[in-house]
Amino acid sequence: MTTVRIPAGWPATEEQALAVQDELRGEVVLDESGPPPGTGYVTGVDVAYDDERDVVAAAAVVLDAVSLDVVAETTAVGQVSFPYVPGLLAFREIPTVLAALDALPCDPGLVVCDGYGLAHPRRFGLAAHLGVLTGLPTIGVAKNPFTFTHDDPGTARGSAAPLLAGTEEVGRALRTRDGVKPVFVSVGHRVSLDNACAHTLALTPAYRLPETTRRADSLCRRALRDTTG
C-alpha cells in the first residue's frame, strides 16, 4: 500500500479550489466515444475516511470487462487534503486516488468513479477532474441526484431519463435493476454519455451499483481498517 502526503500547492481554501476548477475545466474532452463497453479493462476507484484521525484510504480495482474478474488491485492511504464541500469533492479524494492508480501494474482502461463527472455545478466533478489529470477515459456513477432533477425512468433495468440542470442534460438517471432506485451516470473525460450508460449496465449484472465501485468500496474500507497510526 502506498502512502501519500498532501501535494505541494494543493488548494487550501474554497476560493483556491474554485480557481483550479476554473482553470482545468476547459481541458475536458467530450468528442470521444471512449473504449467499447464490454471490452478491455475497467477500473473502479473509491475512498473511505476516518474523520477522527483525518486519514483517507483509496482503492483502485481493475476488472476484466468481459468476465468482471479482478485483474489487479491497489490501495493508498494519506492525510485528508480538503474538507467535504459539495462541488469540491475532488479535492478531498484525488491525491490518494492518484496514488492508488499510479501503483497499478497495468493500464486501468476506463476509470469508474463514485460520484459525478459533468453533472456538477461548474461541470467539473470528480470524474472529469480525475480524467483531465490522468488523461484516462473516466465516467461518474453516483448514488444520489445531487441538485439535479429527472423524471422517473421506466421500472425495467436499462430504462433511463435525462438528469437535468435546468434544461441541460448533464447526465442520466439509469435503472440498473428492475424496480430499484436508479443510479446517476455522467461523463467524465473522453467518453460519450451513451457509452457511459452502456458501461454502467455491463457492470451491473447483479447489483444496483457497478461491480467496480462495489469492489473498490470494500477494498478501501478494508485498507482503512488495516491502517494503524
Added chain:
DNA sequence: GCGACAG
C-alpha cells in the same frame, strides 16, 4: 433571506 447539497 433560508435551505439543499456527489462522498
Added chain:
DNA sequence: ATCTTGTCGC
C-alpha cells in the same frame, strides 16, 4: 462519508 442488528421478503 459515517454511526449500526436484526429482520422482512424474493
